[in-house]
Amino acid sequence: MEQAIGSRAGLGCIVDRDGLGVSLRHLLLKWLVLSVAMAVTARLLDGVDITGGPVSYVIVAAVFGLVNAVVGTFVRLLSLPLTILTLGLFTLVINALMLTITAQVTDALVIDGFGDAVLAALCLSVLAGILNRIFRAER
Secondary structure, three states: OHHHHHOOOOOOOOHHHHHHHHOHHHHHHHHHHHHHHHHHHHHHHHOOEOOOHHHHHHHHHHHHHHHHHHHHHHHHHHHHHHHHHHOOOHHHHHHHHHHHHHHHOOOEEEOOHHHHHOOEEEEEEHHHHHEEEEHHHHH
């Protein structure tokens, strides 16, 4: 059974019996999905490599999520006219740019070139979409 926390905790999220917020559980699930998508992408593409084992996949996914949330928001806003003009295809270039920034920030992610970053962005988008749909259906 779920119950609302209310303003006592200041979060306004729903807490289940375990005490873990539903929004936190959702965030952790998205993080796990992105980590798995990163691992599969690195396995499929020769130009993308993540070194250091399973923990590195989680760290790279977290850094990518932060870069996407902070930098990606501004880039998407500034490039909105170009995104509309290209019917949304420019978002693939933006995601490739966010992957390149993530590779610069972390030592674990290595991307050979921008072309590989675009392929990795496409692969990540497809894989994350499929995995999110699978996990959404199981909830």
